[in-house]
Amino acid sequence: FGEPDMEQIMTKATIHQFSKQSDCKINESDILKWAWHSWRMAVGPPIKQTYGKLIHLMNNGARRVGFQDAGDSWREELEMPNLRATVHRLWQEVKPLYQKFHAVIRHFLRKRYPEIKDFDRLGLIPAHILGDMWSQNWETYAASIVPHEVDIEHNFKRMNWTGQQLVKRAEDFYSSTGLPMMTKQFWEKSVFKRGANVTK
Known part of the structure; x- marks a missing residue:
């Protein structure tokens, strides 16, 4: 029970076929938004109950061996007494670089998807155009943004x-x-x- 069940839900989920009137122009961003939203609607509701049970079991197991919850046990594995403070300090150090990188990606994507009307030039990047289902890997656009490969x-x-x-x-x-x-x-x-x- 747990992760295998969630993996099965994610891999076996099916989504309805994209459909739009044939006389309407279909933009790439429309298809990406449909895929992003449809997959979440197909996976989210059925996985919610399984995920809740898994967290409950993990927390109970962690408490039985003296931890506050599963997260507490994971943090203990890192053997860093000031983990939260260290993570906060490191984030403050890398944040300016991240913000610049985010701005470059945002600028590129606004030029690539001009049809997205509420895409603010100083705001957030719509998750569905970031290259993967979790919006965490921007490597998809690396070749387009970096003019030449770094050897x-x-x-x-x-x-x-x-x-x-x-x-x-x-x-x-x-x-x-x-x-x-x-x-x-x-x-x-x-x-x-x-x-x-x-x-x-």
Whole structure:
């Protein structure tokens, strides 16, 4: 019971065929809106009861082992005592970049879908045109917005970094998010290039 049931509801849901008078112009945004709305209407009502039962069971299970609810147990797994404060701080750091990115996507989509009348140039982006059913993956439009592909491998080769330098850059990134630095033993025992002596 639970996730398999919800997956079955989502994968077996059927929606009514899109229909509009043949003499009317059909826009891509109309079809996207129909698909977005129809799928939610086909999946939402039947999944609601199953989802509620699943949350109830998960919360009961978490309480039996000393947690307030399932969310409390998930947060505990991360072993970060100030998780909420850390998430809030990180969001404040990334928010300006996200807002700029959101503005670029919004500008592009307003030009692509001029027929959407209530699409404010400074407001929200209609969920149904964002590229996937959950409006969370904007990769669909990456090729249209970025004028040329970024060749990361070429840039790495140009910088002539060693394997150890690459790992160091990765460590810099992870530590900037609040994770601990790698240990002295990691740097002493790790193999960073082919053919290195690994008998130590």
